[in-house]
Amino acid sequence: MHILVLLKMVPDVVEELEIAPGGKALDLEYLRMILSESDDHALEEALVLKERHDARITVLALDAPEVDDALFTALAKGADRAIKIVGMDAGLSTRQAARVFSQTIAHEPGILPVDLILTGVQAIDDLDGLIAPLVADDMGLPYLGIITRLDLDAPKHLALAVKEYPGAVRGEFEVNLPAVLGMQAAEKPPRYVPVAKVRATMKSRTVDCLPVPTLADGGWPAVQVVEMRRNEPAGHAEMLEGAPTQVSERLCGILAEHGLL
Amino acid sequence: MTGSICVLAEQWRGHMSEVTYETLALGREVADQLGIPLTAILTGSNARELARTLGAADSVLYVDHPLLAEPVPQPCAQALAQVMADRRPRALLVPLTNVSLGVSTLLSIRLGVAAVNFCKDLTVVDGQLRALCVMYGGKIEVTVEAGGEPAILGIWPGARPADKGRASRPASTIEQITVALEEPRVRLKKYIDPEAGDVDLSRQDVLVAVGRGIQSRDNLGLVEELAKTLGGAVAGSRPVIDQGWLPLSRQVGKSGLTVRPKLYIALGISGAPEHVEGMKDSGLIVAVNSDPRAPIFNIAHYGIVADVVETLPSLTAAIGAKRSVSHHA
Ligand SMILES: Cc1cc2nc3c(=O)[nH]c(=O)nc-3n(C[C@H](O)[C@H](O)[C@H](O)COP(=O)(O)OP(=O)(O)OC[C@H]3O[C@@H](n4cnc5c(N)ncnc54)[C@H](O)[C@@H]3O)c2cc1C
Numbered sequence: 381m382h383i384l385v386l387l388k389m390v391p392d393v394v395e396e397l398e399i400a401p402g403g404k405a406l407d408l409e410y411l412r413m414i415l416s417e418s419d420d421h422a423l424e425e426a427l428v429l430k431e432r433h434d435a436r437i438t439v440l441a442l443d444a445p446e447v448d449d450a451l452f453t454a455l456a457k458g459a460d461r462a463i464k465i466v467g468m469d470a471g472l473s474t475r476q477a478a479r480v481f482s483q484t485i486a487h488e489p490g491i492l493p494v495d496l497i498l499t500g501v502q503a504i505d506d507l508d509g510l511i512a513p514l515v516a517d518d519m520g521l522p523y524l525g526i527i528t529r530l531d532l533d534a535p536k537h538l539a540l541a542v543k544e545y546p547g548a549v550r551g552e553f554e555v556n557l558p559a560v561l562g563m564q565a566a567e568k569p570p571r572y573v574p575v576a577k578v579r580a581t582m583k584s585r586t587v588d589c590l591p592v593p594t595l596a597d598g599g600w601p602a603v604q605v606v607e608m609r610r611n612e613p614a615g616h617a618e619m620l621e622g623a624p625t626q627v628s629e630r631l632c633g634i635l636a637e638h639g640l641l
Numbered sequence: 642m643t644g645s646i647c648v649l650a651e652q653w654r655g656h657m658s659e660v661t662y663e664t665l666a667l668g669r670e671v672a673d674q675l676g677i678p679l680t681a682i683l684t685g686s687n688a689r690e691l692a693r694t695l696g697a698a699d700s701v702l703y704v705d706h707p708l709l710a711e712p713v714p715q716p717c718a719q720a721l722a723q724v725m726a727d728r729r730p731r732a733l734l735v736p737l738t739n740v741s742l743g744v745s746t747l748l749s750i751r752l753g754v755a756a757v758n759f760c761k762d763l764t765v766v767d768g769q770l771r772a773l774c775v776m777y778g779g780k781i782e783v784t785v786e787a788g789g790e791p792a793i794l795g796i797w798p799g800a801r802p803a804d805k806g807r808a809s810r811p812a813s814t815i816e817q818i819t820v821a822l823e824e825p826r827v828r829l830k831k832y833i834d835p836e837a838g839d840v841d842l843s844r845q846d847v848l849v850a851v852g853r854g855i856q857s858r859d860n861l862g863l864v865e866e867l868a869k870t871l872g873g874a875v876a877g878s879r880p881v882i883d884q885g886w887l888p889l890s891r892q893v894g895k896s897g898l899t900v901r902p903k904l905y906i907a908l909g910i911s912g913a914p915e916h917v918e919g920m921k922d923s924g925l926i927v928a929v930n931s932d933p934r935a936p937i938f939n940i941a942h943y944g945i946v947a948d949v950v951e952t953l954p955s956l957t958a959a960i961g962a963k964r965s966v967s968h969h970a
Contacts, residue, residue, distance in 0.1 A: 393778045393911070394932070406781070475755070501742070504777045507785070509746035509756040513714060517750045522826035523715060525743050526896070544896040545653070545739050548835035548889050551711075556826040562743070564896070565883045601755040601788035608783045611775065611936055617928060617944035624952055627945050628959035631927065634943060638925055640847070640871075640904050641963050 381435035381534055383426045384491070386481055386499035386511060387454070389413040389444035393504065397610065404605045405471065413446040415453075418500025424566035425530055426498050427458050433532055436460045438491065440484065442468065442477055448587060449578070456573045456581040461588065463488075468592040474506045475600055478514030483593040485519065494558055496532070496539065501525045501562035508603045512562035522555055525562030532557070646672040647733040647791070648698065649721065650683040652691050653712060653740045654832070660736040660798045662806030665697040667763060667796060668734050669806065674765040677731060681812070684720045686710035692815050696808030701815045708822045711829045712740050716822050718747035723820040725752065725791060732770055732792040734763075739896055745795045754789040759914070760796045778913040779936030798895075798918045838890025840874045847873025848902045850893055850920070853880040854909015854930060854949050861886060863953040864908060870961045876900070878910045894919035909949045912937025 391397060391411045398407040426437050437459040441447050443466045451462040465484055472480070485491050499512050502525075516523035528550070529542035539555040544564055555561070620627045635641045648668040651658040665681060672679040681698035683691060685705065692703040704720045721744070725733065735745040737759070749756035759774040761782075772794055774783050787794065842848065849868040855861065861875070868875045877887040879894060893900055895915040905923035910916060912928070912935055920926070921940055928941035929949050938944040945952060 391777065393780050396934070397777060397780055406777075507758055507774060507776060507783070509749060509758060510743060513743045513746040514750065516715075517747060523743060523747070524827050525714070526739050542833070543739075545832070546895065547899075548892060548897055550833040550835075552830045552833060554828045554830055559826070565879075569884055601753065603755045603757050604786045604788060606771065606784040606786060608781060610934070611780055611782045611939060615939065617926075617938045617941035619938070619944045619946065621946075624947065624955040625959070627947070627952070628955040631943065631945070631956065632959045632963045635904070635925075635960070636963060636967070638904075640925065641960065641967060 381433050381496075381532070382494050383429060383435050383437050384485065384494050384497045385419070385423050385426045385437060385439045385454070385459070386497065386515065387419045387423065387439055387441040387450055388416045388477070388500070388503050388511065389441070389447050389450065390416045390503050390505055399608055399610065404608050406608070408470070411445070413444055415450040416500050416503040418502060418563055418565075420570045421566040422498040422500050422563040423454055423457065423459070424568070424570040425563050427571065428567060429496075429530065429532060430458060433534060438463065440465065440481060442472065442480060451587045452581050452585070453573060453578050455585050456578045457571060463588045463590055465592055466589050473508045473602060474511055475508050475514060476595070478511050478518060479595050480592055481511070482515050482518035483595065484590060487593060488590055496557060497521070497560040498563055499560070501527070501564045510562060512560050516560035519560070522559040523561070524553055524555055524559070526564045527561050528565045529567055530561065530563075645678040645680045645730045646675070647680045647682050647725070647730045649733060649735045649741065649744070650681045650691070650695055650701075651712070651736045651738060651741050652683065652685050652688070657691055657694050658736065658738065658740065659803045660738055661695075662697070662803035663798060663801050664734050664736050664796050665695065665806035666801035666803070669697055670801070671732075671763050671765060671770065675731065675768070675770070680730065682721065682724055682733070684709045684712075684717055689815075689817070693811040696810045696812050697806045698812050699814075701812045702818050703815065704818050704820050706820065706822060708825055713825060713827050713829065714743035714747055715827065716825055717741075717744050718751060719822055720820045721748050722751040724818050730791045732787070732790070732794055734794050734796050737795040737797050745793045749793040752791065752793070754791060754793060755787050756793040756795065757785055757787050758795045760794050762800060763794065775914055778911055779917070779939075780934065797914055799921060835890060838888055840890075842874060842876055842891065842893065842898050842900050845874045845900070845902050847871045847904045848876045848893070848900060848923075849873055849906045849908065850876040850878065850910060851881055851908045852878040852910030852916075855881065856909070856950065858884070858886045860950050863950065863957070867906070867953055867957045867960070870957050870964065871904070873902070873904070878916050907937050907941065908953070910937055911935050912940065
């Protein structure tokens, strides 16, 4: 059983986001990049499946700031191989990134055969589509997203996946393997690995660097950004300021005015 | 349908989703501005009756196929691609819901066009369709033009009031389209309906909702105190549920419940679109967040920039004092 996990770095939105001169993209200088949250869940689910089914895990990521940290962390957590794809232009669209992944998977010796490809359901910057259905379509594989439970019936080449619907409803699906699944949440929160262990892994293991494959057709229709700005609409909340006791008193007054106390 | 605005009419478990009417209302506006017709496209099984509810559109195209009874992304995109192939509309609006997630991406590949995700609104500028999208968990807005036609536009729930997209009469033309679908490789076995929780969030007048900003399960006691003092219940954002700190029956948002209490207090919740769609219609929204730029402040009526753990005790005390005074008065 071979599981691939596709990882993506995204800006940490806890930090201030600045718009680059030109007004069409984020200013990379001010960004702190972290692993996309649902990709972390995809990795966790792969690790859980490895424990349960004796699987082998390969993680793949495109080059990006802090990506080495994410890849070595994945190795420290139990991934068997980590691949970093290098040499592409910064700011690839999700569509281009998907093509880079699927071409690398198809042509790089030692990656195929693959039984399952896991990645996050959606990243906060997936403006032109989601990576999981894009990779699935490129590779001719089945796809399902928003998965919160997963198990494998290896002899039957089936995944049993639970997908989230609105209103806390869930759907239980049977998916032919190999397949590409977009994970929403692993069955348990992503495990923690101490920094010291990641550091030790950096000394003892390697991340394989692969050159970006030449893409057959670069001329995909692209989404044209006209303008990017911080989301600061006019209808902003009235802010209550002061010491905690003052603020609490003010809020009490407001709730009382609204007949809520 | 050539040159029309199309809307994917989302149905689920035999019912038309509310978001369909919201999206139709938005589609109607855009179609009128461009002076072109509005077409609704419905895929499903026994879809004819549901097609009659889409009178906000000028025409309805529906596909009736047993493999489309449950909305699985690949067959759905396959069917839509066949419906749209020789009809080349200007744009297709696809609701961004858990039911339809993935459909717009898959369809865009089949049609060789771009997909635009995360659209909150659409405008027409010099005859060109522009989308206003919300990215980065709600912190950034971007105006975009889709490359090529048809533009495939994923629309967040809540773009317009659903009532504006309802009509008392069916559309003047309702046409059935036949498609050929591949044997499905993704099969729904069954739905799992949520177990009734200890409280029904949708019936509460007051909800005190916690997000990741609460930092630790140990701090939940402070939140319960506040909820108790206000006579309300505790709700949560997704990370709090995923951590196992609160049961699924307490989740508000896209995958959880939609609530409209008289008072919604959001504590350490950033205000990501997926959370906001579940609570934006609450009567009064108060947000406490340490980040002055948290998107939750864009929909809250009142905001407090503070550490939630530090704020909770004084807030609970003040409210408790006020309540006991007013109860004794
Ligand atoms: C298909 C899909 C479905 C989804 N469904 C849902 C859903 O149903 N419900 C839902 O909620 N989400 C849902 N999400 C997830 C959603 O995108 C967000 O990730 C989630 O809402 C974020 O939760 P949060 O605000 O608690 O956490 P974060 O976004 O991490 O925000 C935490 C906030 O706490 C603040 N904070 C930190 N420390 C403190 C402190 N000490 N005091 C005060 N504030 C502090 C931070 O400034 C930040 O704003 C869904 C996502 C997808 C892709």
